[in-house]
Amino acid sequence: MTDPAIAANGLRKSYGDKTVLDGVDLAVPEGTIFSLLGPNGAGKTTAVKVLSTLISPDPASGRIRVGGHDLTTAPQAVRAAIGVTGQFSAVDGLITGEENMLLMADLHHLSRLEGRQVTAELLERFDLTEAAKKPASTYSGGMKRRLDIAMTLVGNPRIIFLDEPTTGLDPRSRHTMWQIIRELVSDGVTVFLTTQYLEEADELADRIAVLNDGKIAAQGTAEELKRLIPGGHVRLRFTDPAAYQSAASALREVTCDDESLTLQLPSDGSQRELRSILDRLDSNGIEADELTVHTPDLDDVFFALTGGTAIPTQPKEAAR
């Protein structure tokens, strides 16, 4: 099939006069992981809801095809091709994990025997066999997500939507989830993933689109996106204003922040560049109180594209 798994042209969705998606274009090739990245309220969940037939797109939208079928004229054909794991757990908490799985098997019209086999296999694969006879409402967050994905997989969907699959999970469960997602794609499944974690998109996605304010702000591989913004830098922090002033004049090309006595100068973070900076400081007898190296990552892209530059979070910095 030459058709991309998901192809949306001018996807629009508004509620009253509030526009949530304002002409989104997407193309996701088969067998790849596509990540829709964006801050809270950017419209990620709405995009998943529209593409998974849960809500209808605005009539002004262009052609939207999922799994080779038109979203508005053939929603049942789209539904037969997809599996959805929403942001909020889509398991029936009142019945057991196993009953949830058998319910899915019945709705996919598997025979009783097939249903039992698929259920046992998937429960085993997602490490839920032990909890199979307990009500799903008693599961931990990570177990619920695993059950949720296991239920999504019962019908062998070719395209899987995962809406913030790791939000609220502890680091171990998050890594388990990443492993699960990688395995899915190795089976040839297409994954459409939304996340607010840049690390997650960087880690998993073949292509990333940054959604901001209902529009795609940038699209490409993680590397392509990182190239979009200025490179890394070295930051020097001082407590002595005199040292700060002399460092500012000794080093060229610096950005000064007089309030926090911080200097910032562009650098690729290589040993050679760092040494030259340190040499210059040494030869002028200046000692910085703190030196940090910042390499460009998706956080920078994210903040640059979503207008969040004021947010001072730089988790990738390593203090020296």
Next chain:
Amino acid sequence: MSSLSLALRDSSTMLRRNLLHARRYPSLTLNLLLTPIMLLLLFVYIFGDTMSAGIGGGRPDRSEYIAYIVPGLLLMTIGSTTIGTAVSVSNDMTEGIIARFRTMAIHRGSVIVGHVIGSVLQSVVSVVLVGAVAVAIGFRSTDATVLEWLAAFGLLVLFSMALTWIVVGMGLVSPNAEAASNNAMPLILLPLLSSAFVPIDAMPGWFQPIAEYQPFTPAIETLRGLLLGTEIGTNGWLAVAWCLGLAVLGYFWSTSKFNDDPK
């Protein structure tokens, strides 16, 4: 698979899910049974003498009054059970699993049909339980023929189906379980304004038309006639018309609400 067999298969799957819920968590259903059973005992043992004296022209006869109120209480049991349905539909719609169903290639109406059939079955079980209590305290319907018994049963099923379609709609439009319970409340209050406890002609004149033509009274009078041999008259047709009307109205209301985009 043809669309009819798809509809049947998916609906029966959804029914199984709802029955599993009811079996696993019977407290909601059982709590709702308390109201009609308590009213039955209250009216028979506490108010029984006064009520029967008032109806029977001064001579208290409790066993006669049992016979009088049981048909109304059986229908009230259905009203009470359907409040539980409104609550469980409303609860269900807030669950993520419903969103999952909507993105699956299943028969769309099956979610609702499962609720309706499940609720009708629960109503039947509830009616049987309340009926058993009534028999235990002295209710007898020994003069009725088998045909009349079957017709009475059919009426109870039809009535519960009609109310269920309406409450499913109520459950769908209610933002939460409390609102659903409040919206469905009239279904347990309406029997109080019917001929369930006192005859219509004992009510104030201006109120009699309201009491006489609301859905419960014709159903109560028909059931009374079938079980005890009293005059049915036009009430039979009126009851069937009410049931069909409410069922059709509720069906179109519920399915159109369910087909709307979820919020």
